[in-house]
Amino acid sequence: MKPIITCMLAGLLACLCLTASATVQPAERRTTLTAFASEAQLSALFKSWQEQQKRRDEARRAQPSGQASVPMADQNVAGVAPPAPAPAAAKAEAGAASESVTNTQTTGVDEGGIVKLHGKHLVVLRRGRLFTVALGDAQLKPVAAIDAFGPDSAPGRAWYDEMLIWGNTIVVIGYSYAGGGTELGLFDIDQDGGLRYRSTYHLRSNDYYSSRNYASRLIGSQLIFYTPLYLNPRASDPFAAFPGLRKWRGPGQSGEFRRIAPATRIYRTDDELDPWAGLALHTVTVCELARPEMDCQATAVLGPPGRVFYVSAQSVYVWTSNWRRVAGESRTESAVFRIPLNGSAPSALKTSGSPIDQFSFLESEDGHLNVLLRANGRGEAMWAAESSRGDVALLRVALESFGDGRDSAPVERYRRLPGVTGYSVQNRFVGPYLLYGSGASWGRAQDRSETSVHVLRWATPTPTQTLALSHGVDRIEALGLHALVVGANAADLHFTSIRLDDSASTAFRYVRADAAQGETRSHGFFYKPQTAHDGLLGLPVRAGGQTGARQLREPSAAVVFLKNSGLKLSEMGALDATPGANQDDACRASCVDWYGNSRPLFIGSRVFALMGYELVEGTVETFGRGTHIRETRRASFAPGSQRLVR
DSSP states (O other): OOOOOOEETTOSGGGGGGOOOOOOOTTTOOSSOEEOSOHHHHHHHHHHHHHHHHHHHHHHHHSOTTOOOOOOOOOOOOOOOOOOOOSOOOOOOTTSOSSOOSOOSSTTOEEOBSEEEETTEEEEEETTEEEEEEEOSSOEEEEEEEESSOTTOOGGGEEEEEEEEETTEEEEEEEETTTTEEEEEEEEEOTTOOEEEEEEEEEEOOOOOOSSOOSEEEETTEEEEEEEEEOOTTOSOGGGGSOEEEEEOSTTOOOOOEEOOOGGGEEEOSSOOOGGGOOEEEEEEEEETTSSSOEEEEEEEEEOSEEEEEEOSSEEEEEEEEEEEETTEEEEEEEEEEEETTSOOOEEEEEOSEESSGGGEEEETTTEEEEEEEEEOOTTSTTGGGGOEEEEEEEEEEGGGOBEEEEEOOGGGEEEEOOOSSSOEEEEEETTEEEEEEOOTTSOOOOOSSEEEEEEESSSOOOOEEEEESSOOOEEEEETTEEEEEEEETTEEEEEEEEESSSEEEEEEEEESSEEESOOSGGGOEEEESSSSEEEEEEEEEETTOOGGGGGTSOOSEEEEEEEETTEEEEEEEEEOOTTOOOOOOOOSOOSOTTOSEEEEEETTEEEEEETTEEEEEEEEEETTEEEEEEEEEEEOOTTSOOOBO
């Protein structure tokens, strides 16, 4: 069996001495993962697992009553390979919105969200419907509304979570339990903000929902998203769970799924896979939106079910982790897989530990992958990112060291870091620095008057700095070349700017009394730079002491706006929601705001606050010694309302 990394759950750094570097002679070293050569080879693997299960069942039946069952074989479990987006990433196409209103992780890589800009119209996805609002020079005018699903469909078992726009095409991305996986709804939008349903497609997948990550990305006209597919080795037809695409043609007329991942696009390492410990096809699908009909290709990798995925401007990464008991001992086995966006074959490394979420990754311009790790993580399934634990380390490894998955990341490429208390950790790469700390996230804020954020340069071995804070770390964002830490202490919300020069230091702290974050997701925040040192920022808020989970059912009470002047923060004011505006909207689908419902929006020189079904505009004015925001108009686009504009 090939050597792998095995780590005790007790701690990440304590196990690094067990790391096997899997030395392979240069002449033998393969630089990419291996795909199955044919459908017959892939079928033979599943047949061998079925025969193994048959022998296990026969042995179990032959045992005297009361005896323990036959133990599983002590098999090595290889990590998975990531998804492979097919063609090279295209550059932004003409006709796409020229200005982003989404707080994305990577420049040039758009993320599925609840609000996008199309020309002079905002497009909003909420509670199973699409809305457009015209941004006139002196008015806000609701224009159109349409169900976010096809006519004659039964959307009660579907969730419509994300939206992306390319040219005049809106893509609504959701999950349909009735449809068998990811649902892609295509809509046309015209220059007047009119909406027209075009078609619906289903991609076979298991539920991809994450409390932090987003399923979809858009690079040029290519829609890229990750979905897992969990396999049952006992199934009579395992291929019935493989990646597939079908076009919805109405009730009872959708037809069968067409496979979009042949055996030659399914990868694995040469390690033995243990189907009885859990098995998944980690799938990345790339759909070309520039063609009249949806055209998708998928690449999948067999591996254990735990996963975190990240999309850089160059590659897609999937980090897999698996936990098993071997000889009475708990072990974790992990691997990271890299799929370049230029169409070349995926590669992999065996690893140790687990990233917290997608923000734990940075593919840096110097040709390295940098990842913040904890000893134990549960991947990115629902609320799993909020429960990582154990020791902390930074893995920094050259991309050229990725290969066929037999090699392990060398022990010396892991850097031990100060630990954190608590499970809900926030982390972010900002320029040459990495920042991390813990807070309350979706829960209720506690007394955090003595806490800290850790700051280090990820490319150099200089000591980690620990900066004292008087609040938790519930959000870390970039302020140009510097950083912002947002967090609660009891019933107050704190904003601390962090100066990132030759060393890191706290610069300024602003406290908004009796306030809590109205949104926990990264898209809830936006920073609009005005110069290299100054800018405006916005964040939804609600009353102090309330849990982050309130965002699932209620719009934020307001969006607060701050002015950044050389890292000095001052409040400009807030745009408030209308009290009692959360009315019965006759919701038919997706009636929980899993992705939140409130956003600050900066469009040109204009400033807006989206809160539920309200859009409020404010004017930024400078008088006296300060900068202030004053409400100028608002519009309601709630279903069934009179859509009053004032």
